[in-house]
Amino acid sequence: MTPHLLVVMGVSGSGKSTVAMRLAETCGWPFQEGDSLHPPENVEKMHNGIPLNDADRAPWLRRCHQWLADHAGSGGVLSCSALKRVYRETLREGLDVTFVYLHADPGLIHERMEHRPGHFMPATLLSSQLATLEVPGPDENVISLDSTLTPDEISAAVERRLEAEA
């Protein structure tokens, strides 16, 4: 398939990392975990149950954008919450980016967060993630999918959409 830049987005626990890894594997494009691009202070803050603000997220979004820019030729898949429209504008600056938005019932996401082992993000931060989320609009080059589908089903649905648009 023609190389694409994909950003798998959504609130914490929606399944971004799982789906982004699967997509990268099946499409043969590099994967980047957006959480790994956070400065340590951001991770510490979230670990302590404090939501990030716009200023905290600004340097992280620049790094995410840089990663995308570095992969514009080869294609790539980035997991990144990209909760607000302005954040997505930063990510797509000068680039052709397709967002994959994973949505699900908050109760189910909470359940997933409580049961995943060894993650720095406490489930108590889900409510602030949901409050911050601005659902991407149809003008944002977005593929919206229900994250209760299996990662394989989501990945296949994204591939079908990308192929249909080619």
Ligand SMILES: Nc1ncnc2c1ncn2[C@@H]1O[C@H](COP(=O)(O)OP(=O)(O)OP(=O)(O)O)[C@@H](O)[C@H]1O
């Ligand atoms: N499609 C799915 N169906 C069932 N379980 C899933 C699915 N996607 C992810 N999960 C499970 O839900 C939990 C959260 O997934 P994941 O860590 O990928 O979410 P995330 O959005 O990347 O979270 P964060 O942003 O907090 O890192 C994990 O335990 C994962 O195994």
Ligand SMILES: O=C(O)[C@H](O)[C@@H](O)[C@H](O)[C@H](O)CO
């Ligand atoms: O914008 C944010 O608030 C953050 O990116 C979070 O979404 C986390 O990084 C992630 O989801 C952790 O699990």
